Amino acid sequence: MAILRYACVALSLTAGCLADMLSARLIEELARVQMKPGEVLPMVAEARKLDKSQWTATADSFQSGNPPSAAIDGSTSTFWHSQYNPNLPLPHNITIDMQQVMNINGLVLTPRQDGTSNGNIGQHTVQVSTDNKVWTTVSYGTFLDDSEVKTVPFVTTPARWLRILAATEAGNRGTWTSIADIGVTTGTLTTGSPAAIGSWGPTVEFPITLVSGAVIGSTGQLLTWSSFLPNQFTGSSTGQTFTSTYDPSTKLVTQYVISNTGHDMFCTGLSLDNQGGPIVTGGNSAPDTSRYNGGSKTWALQANMNIARGYQAHVTLSDGRVFTVGGSWSGGQGGKNGEVYDPVANKWTLLPGCPVAPMLTADAGGVYRADNHGWLFAWKNNYVFQAGPSVAMNWYGISGTGSQASAGSRTGDTDAMCGDAVMYDAVAGNILAVGGSSSYSNVPATTNAHIITIGTPPTAAKVTTVASMQYARAFANGVVLPNGQVFIVGGQSTPVPFSDDTAQFTPELWDPTTQKFTAMAPQAAARVYHSIALLMPDATVFSGGGGLCGNCATNHRDGQFFSPPYLFTSSGARATRPVISAISATTVKVGTSFSVTTGSAATQFSIIRYASTTHTVNTDQRRIPLTPTAISGTKYTLTLPSDPGVVVPGQYMVFAMNSNGVPSVAKTILVTN
Known part of the structure; x- marks a missing residue:
């Protein structure tokens, strides 16, 4: 692996070399979870084992020889197809009667498997009912135009009838809809009032695996992306990135392929500039920098970094520049010292006074993992506070040629790779740090929680141990809410990339007043490696994604919006909101x-x-x-x-x-x- 990585840098990351490097990296990761590339884990097959012999299906139309019953006969060689001779316009729908009310929590949809894509569903809605009169939407969004099985998790809901409404054909080839097989999964109903544990909304389906995301202030849209392919990062990268946007006002998911920058934006550094647009650095295209304009909704390639990187963190500073450090996942291992980007001059400048060495963890994977995913906070006097994941904390001064000084250590904690740090009160300089593990993978995560308080740099930070989380987590996400509470969602008790084992489905809400964690309503899907979570302008939290390992069952092309308890009255009804x-x-x-x-x-x-x-x-x-x-x-x-x-x-x-x-x-x- 190391030889491949260094060789690719020396050869300027040629496509063939990059393919070898990335394939080796994925195989290395999958070997740790004893899973072969392309293997589909059992959960998809299990959904089809429910007895469907008594089920019935009806549809708005069907072509002779392709009745709706073909979608529930357990065979993928037959399929329902909407009428096309003569052709009927979209939308189309199919309704399944399961003959009894069951607590269901997922749909398993198999597109036609005969080598033809006609009728693949694009934009869609999934609804359920107990009486065939009142219908509840449990999922909506856009499917990828391919033949892969679509697994759609949703909140466990009592239902006898399930209905799929297809609004578009995924490839825009015509006004058809087809489905080879439909299955459902069953689950346990969540108990508890939304006033105490919050509530999850319908699942939103995306045509990509969500690895990165940003909320764009100028539009209110959620922008997400994966890699040069929608479901994997290995192979001969073509220097493009599959992206999707979700528009809260229309609830539409739209797919784009960004190719004008030549930047494969997987495993990058990421922060929003002083105008609210994402700046993305490195990753699969290790030296590159791209910038998103929220107004024009376009990407532009910027100046290359001086040091090629992947898995680095970066942060936008008070003067609009961007500081980055670390990132040995790609572009060679070690020596990933700090540098700063000036977006006005479009220039990167090395900062020899900002070495990466003081922030390295003692990861079992060596420097390849030890400089990953820094917890960086822009602060006063042009300083950056590095809160973790190393137990050692540091101040980086970004003036001149840079400087570094110790900020102390998180007393009572360990290295916390893939933990979370959230500035919940910037006026007081307060940061909540939680979870993580001492090595990137295959080491148990912690339940540790600390408040870090920073003042005038470069003085040492104050660290206070608070009550632990209820669940150990790494690969989780932390989101600050308007009232100062922090929502911790997803993660694994033992982090392993591309595995849903030991996933924590129950999120927690931390209260800065009581300094304690409270368990919230469980989510429908595992949110672990490569998952995201972001606060939305309506004060809900989007949680989604995970995976990106090819044709595997741990790819999660979906997300959900969580409504915290503050959006409900004591009776569980929706609260009247100030305007x-x-x-x-x-x-x-x-x-x-x-x-x-x-x-x-x-x-x-x-x-x-x-x-x-x-x-x-x-x-x-x-x-x-x-x-x-x-x-x-x-x-x-x-x-x-x-x-x-x-x-x-x-x-x-x-x-x-x-x-x-x-x-x-x-x-x-x-x-x-």
């Missing part, structure tokens, strides 16, 4: 004031920076609580902190909360220097 009816400015300078008018009384305000994430790393998100300094009716004056190291310039969500702690839907502001 921000007006905001005085959409661009606000650091240290200045702006006004917010609400439709009813508000008692708390906060702003949260829009965020991006990959491989558990989210260096963008930070919450800044704001206290009204002048009040006139329901018009409030809010003043931003004066230090751009605290309120790092960029796009922010503005939330108002009422006396019950219910948050509004956010308004967006751009914070500038």
Whole structure:
């Protein structure tokens, strides 16, 4: 592996060499979970073992010889096909009567397997009913145009009837719909009030495996991507990236292939610039830098890094530059010292005073793993605080040629690779650090939780041990909420890439007041290696993805939105939300004031920076609580902190909360220097 990696760098990462390197890397990872490349794990086959002999199926139409009953006969050599002679327009639907009410939690859909793609379903909706009258949507989205089995997990729901509505044909070849086989999986109903444990919404299906994601403030859309293929990162990379966007206003998932940059954006560094657009570095295309323009929705290739990298972290600074360090997953091993990018000059500059050595973990995989996924936070006086995953913490000064100083260690913790660190109160300098494991894989994760408080750099950080999580986790994601609580979702008790074994389905909510974790409603799918989670402007959390290992059952091309308890009344009904009816400015300078008018009384305000994430790393998100300094009716004056190291310039969500702690839907502001 090491010889292949160094050779590829020497040969400027030629396609054939890269293919060998990536294939070897995936085989190495899969060997650890005793799974062969392309192997489909048993859970798909198990769904088909339910007795379907008494089931019946009806459809809006069918072609002679391809009746709806062919979709439930247990054979993939037969299939239902909507009428095409004469042709009928979309949408089409098929309804399954399972003859009894069951608690079901998933659909297993097999497209036609005869080598023809006509009728592959694209945009779709899955609904269930107990009486064939009232229908509940449990999943929607867009399927990839291929013959792979589609496994669609959803919240366990009582149902007798299941209905699939196809809005488009995946390849836009015609107005047809076809299905070879339909199966369902069963589960156990979740008990507990949403006011206590929150609630998961329908599953959203994507045509890619979600490995990276960002919320774009200018559109409110969720932007996601995988690699040069939608379901794997190995093979002869063509320098393209499969991406998908989810639009909350239309609930449509749209696929794009980004090829103009020549950048395969898998396993990259990632952060949002001071205008809210993602800057993506390295990964499969180890030296590359790409930048996304949220206004034009286009990608552009930028200057190459001086050091080729993959699995590095980077963070946007208070002056708009981007600092990165680490990243031995690709581009050679070791020596991945710090450098800084100036997006105005489009130039990377090495920082010899910012060595990577002080932040290395003692990973069993050596430096290949030891410099991965740094926990980086932009801070005051042009410093970056490195909180982990090494137990050693550091200050990196980004002025001049750079500097480094110890910030102490997380007393009571271990190295915490693929753990989480979330700045839940930037005004106080407070960061919650949780979980992780001492090596990247095959080592038990911890339940450890600490509060890290940072002040004026380069003084040592204060570390306080708090009550542990209920579940050990690595490969989880942490998301700060408008009220300062932190939602921890997914992960494994023993991290193993491309495996769903030991997955933690039950998320936890940490309260900064009690400093304790509370178990939340379990999610429908495992969210482990290569999963993402992000706060949305409506104060819900999107959790999705995982996998990217080819034709394997641990590819998760789906996600769900979690509604935290603060969105419900004590009876479990949806709470009435405060509304921000007006905001005085959409661009606000650091240290200045702006006004917010609400439709009813508000008692708390906060702003949260829009965020991006990959491989558990989210260096963008930070919450800044704001206290009204002048009040006139329901018009409030809010003043931003004066230090751009605290309120790092960029796009922010503005939330108002009422006396019950219910948050509004956010308004967006751009914070500038």
